[in-house]
Amino acid sequence: MYFAGIDLGSTMTKVVIIGEDEQVCASIIRHTGAEHRRLANKVMEEALEQAGLPIDEISYLIATGYGRINVPFADRQVTELTCHARGVASFFPGVSLAIDIGGQDAKGLKVRDGKLIDFVMSDKCAAGTGRFLEVLSATLGLRLEDLGDISLKSRNRVSISSTCTIFARQEVVNHLSDGVPLEDIVAGLHSAIASRVASMVRRLKVEPDVVFTGGVAKNIGVVKALEENLGCQVLIPEEPLLSGAIGAALLGKELTLKALAEGEPIQRGKRRLEEATFFK
C-alpha cells in the first residue's frame, strides 16, 4: 500500500508518497504560481512517475494547504494545521510547539502526544511571513536564499521598528541611504520577523521541543533570531518544507489502517487526475 500527501501552499506545492513502512518513495517541491493551483495534477503525475506508481496504487490521498480545495483527485481534505502537527511529530516525537512560517502565513501549533491540541495563526498581512523577506530581499538586491548567511556576518544589527512590510521597506531604504552595511539590515529584518512570530506563539506557552518548519526555516538567520527570542533551542527537520505533505500521507495511512481494522470501506474520492476548474 502507498499513501500520498499533497500540500498546496500559497507559494510552494509539495507532494510526498510513502509506502506502508513510511519510507518516502517520492517527494516533489514546485512553485505554486498563479496558474499552478489549477495544475496540481501535473505535480502529482510527476511524483507518481518518480515513485514508479500508477494513481490506482495509492491507497489514500490527502490534500492540505491553502489550495486543498483545488485538488479534485484527493480522497479527503485536511487542514495544514493537523497535517503539519502530524508530520513534525514524525520527525521529532517529543515536539510540544511547532512553528511554521510559510509564504503567506505563520502558524503556531501546540502538539501533545503527536496530536494537535491548539493553534494560533497570522495570515492577515505579510508581516511575519516569507513574503516579508521576499519583498525586502528584492529591495536590498539580494537573493532570498542568501539572506541567512549574509545576516550571520552582522556585528551591529539595526532595529527595524515596523513589522509592516510597506513601512519596513521605507525603513530599509532609509538605512541604505545612511550607509548601514547590508548584513546589519538583513539581521534586523530577521529579528523583526522572529519577534513578531515569537510573540504570537507565546500564547501557546513555549516548552521544548520547539520545532521550526516552512520555507523560512531554511534561513539560518531567522532560526538564530527565533532561538534568541524564545530563549530555547529550535529544531529543524531535514527538509522543513515537506512536513505538511508527509503529515498528510501519514494521516492517510492511519485512516486506511483504521478503516481496514474496523472492516469499514475506505472512502475514496473520484481520483480524476485533472485540473481543478472554478466552475462545477
Added chain:
Amino acid sequence: MVAETNQGLTRVREIYQDGPRRVKELQAQGNKIFGYLCIYPVLEFLTALDLVPYRIFGDMREPITRADNFMPTVVCPFLRSCLDLGLKGRYEFLDGIVTTHICDVGASLHSSWDYAVRTPFAYHIDTPHTVHETSREHHRGLLDGFKKALESYTGKEITPERLREAIKVHNRQRALMRELYDLRKLDPPLVSGGETIQVAKALMSLPVEEGNKLLEEVISEVREREDGPQKKSARLLVWGSILDDTALTEMIEDLDANIVMDDTCVGSRAYFSDVELTDDPIDGLAHHYLVDIKCPRTFRAGDFNATTKDYMADLESRFSYLADYARDWKVDGVILESVRYCDTHGYEVPQLRDYFNSIGLPSIYLEHDYTEGALAPLRTRAQGFLEIIG
C-alpha cells in the same frame, strides 16, 4: 416538489435577499416604516401604533466608502456599513429611525445619521448598560419619553390595551421562534444555521403579525421536510456579534459540522425571553429590554453587592445559560465570533473561554472583517478546530 413543499422557506429567502420590497409595498398602501438598529428599541410601541418596524442591517458585500467621512476606520465595520448604506440612499424609504446606545459607536452613528441621512423622524434611546435597580428605573423613564415622542409624531395614543395586544403578538413571535429552534435539537437538525439567519432576518423585515404567519408556515413545513441538513460529525453553538449574512455560517456548515444553536442577535438573543404582561405594560417592557436580553452590551455582574468577588461564581451567573444551550442542543463545540474592533464582544471572549474550559466544552475564537472576501483563512481555522474536537 421541493418548491411546493418549501413555500415558506422560499418566501423567507426572497425577503432575505430583498428586505425592503415588502415594506415598500406596505408603504405604498399608506403605512409608515420605522427603521431600528440593534434589538434594544422597544418594538411593541411601534406595533401598537401600526408603525412597521424594519431592522437596519449592513451589507458585507458592499465596500464601505462614504461612511469613512464620518467614522474612523478602526471601529465596528457592521455599524460603519449601516451608516454607509444610509448615506448611499439604501434606507431612503424609511419614515423614521430608532436607535439605542448599543455602544459608543452606535451612539455616534445616530448623530451622523441624523445629520447626513436625515430620516424624517429620528429618536435615540440612551439605554443604560447595567441592570441595577436605578438603571431599570432610568430605563423606564426613557421609555416614557420615547412613547411621548411617537405619540406626538403619529397624533395617536399608545393605550395600555393596545400595548398589551402588541406585547402578545410579539411574544407569539418569540414563542414561535423558540419552537423553530427546538427543531434544531434533533440530529440532524431540521433547520440549518444559515436558514435560521434567513428566517430571523425575514421576520425583522416584516410587520410582526405577517411574520408570525410566515413563521407558522415555515415551522409546519420544516417538520415534514426531507431535504434538511445532513448528519455531520460535530454540532456547534455560535456565540458572538451580529451575523446578518449567511456567508460565515454557510462556510462553517460546508465543513463537517452543523450549527445547531446560536447566541447572536439575528438569532436566539432576540427571541429567547418573553415580555411579562405587568399591570403597567411599560414596566414589563422596561425590564425585558434592559435585563432579559443577554447581549454583552449590558453588563451583568453576579452580585453587585458582594464584598468578595468569586471569579468562577461570576462566570457561572453570567454564562450558565450557554451551558444550558449546550446541554439541550447537544453541542460538541463553540465558535466565538466577533467583527473586528467590537470591544463589547471582544472583552467578553477571555472570560467566556475560561467558562467553556471550566465546563469542558472546546471553543475557538474567530475574528472577521465583515467582508465576504476574507473568509478563506477562517475556513482553515474552523476546519482545524473541527479536526481537534473530532
